[in-house]
Amino acid sequence: MATTYSNANRPGLGTKIGKGFMWVWLILGLVPLVFMFITSIKPEGIANATPPRWFFTPTFDNFANVLAGGQGTSQGFGRLLLNSAVVSLGATALTILLAVPAAYALSMRSFAARQKISGWILSTYMFPPIVAVIPIFVFAGQLELMDTFAVLIIPYAAFNLPVAIWILRSTIVQIPFEIQEAAMVDGANHWGTLRQVIWPLLVPSVATVSVLTIVLTWNEFLFALSLTRSGAKTAPVGLQEFTGMFGTDWGSITAAATLVVVPILILTIVLRQKMVSGLTFGAVK
Template identity: 70%
Template sequence: MTTTSSTSRGGAVARVIIGRTFLWAWLLIGLVPLLFMFITSIKPAGIANQIPPAWIFQPTLDNYASVLSAGGGKSESFGQLLTNSAIVSLGATALAIVVGVPAAYALTMRDFRARKGLSSWILSTYMFPPIVAVIPVFVFAGKLGLMDTYPALIIPYAAFNLPIVVWILRSSILQLPYEIQEAAMVDGASTWEVLRRIIWPLLVPSVATAAVLTIVLSWNEFLFALSLTRSGAKTAPVGLQQFTGMYGTDWGNITAAATLIVAPILVLMVVLRRQMVAGLTFGAVK
């Protein structure tokens, strides 16, 4: 009996070790492109374009200085493009959360008969390809005088991320005991007071998860930013194309710019990883 138990524990430990080894190996493989991008970004200008790549060199931050000072010799500073991306991403996230929280709460109310069908329809709209909306949004933005402005990007970004925000928050609210809401209403609390004083404090991890997803998707969006902006509200992903031209690609500057785009998202994910896990697993274990 003791031998069998020891064998079972040994097998479980071996499976854990193999599983973790596989996950770490997969993680390292996924980091290879990022590491190569970063290494290229700190190479001197004459070495960054060499093929095959040079691995022995004197690291320099000249590419970052060039990108942030004047966009690598281009007409726009990449620092301003990063600022535009931050404004648009945070604005879209705030709008999606402000609209998504009340919508998710309404879709959990038991006296709302159409809540299940409407919830499924809202989730299905997430499969709607954004590319088919580019021309209508372009026309509307032009007629309203919103071309090359922050609202021209904030509103579409919030709209396209709203289904996943509503679904995440709705699923989290459904895990909360409904008796808590009933008890508050018996004590005289209004629907708004229940949402603000009871639901919202318990919903913070899920809100953080939805906010991070919205920020990431808005930060990386390219199609609408390319179509609806020129220079005033141009975002960083669109600005990457200024480092390529008919005479070639400036790999030192373009990898430095790409690193500046990726770095805030990596930092955000590392800082909020616990909130992300808590929000995604909320109610998974009872």
């Protein structure tokens, strides 16, 4: 779009204040991230020095220490990152596997209940995870699923399904119906149409949904905190125990924090155009 929002020919005082406010917000907003990164590359002993040290020889010792699980850690942080990756990718794969056929069904014009069911699926977004965590805690205990990847992967997939199904359904509906019809006339059944006609056109949306699901599941805390002990513990939960374990060794803590955040920041920047659209179920383009 070539139009600019403000069509003023000269920037007034209000515009300048607005712009100033925006940049102050953005720069102040970076302070926690700058703190995290700078502290993670400080050499041993000066990480929490007061006054804060701004000039030092950067080192990656903290990262090496954290990943190796040195200094009284029972598990290397690398293991926790690996757990996070397994849970995140597993939940994403499951989400896609469930959401693609569901979205296809909800786009079929011959399916009379599609609007009502789509509406119900959307409404499950408001379901608070804290309400689900107690029953899942109880049943996971009885089924001996506690501290497994499955006990995280299945709820994570469930909580990401509403967004996934809505985004994919919207894409399928926008595919000209004649294309599907042609495939049907040529003798393809629904499965064939989905695989050969719809799937190739759906790949970009599947990519969006995947990245969104990876980010949200990687960041999840409540379920991981309540349902894992050690075997499937994820990085955000393990990080909290660092505070006890390393005391005031801020170098190690911030190095671990950086390791958690960096992959997500990269994915978010890659997907930035689609991020807001995805999180609003496609209501904001």
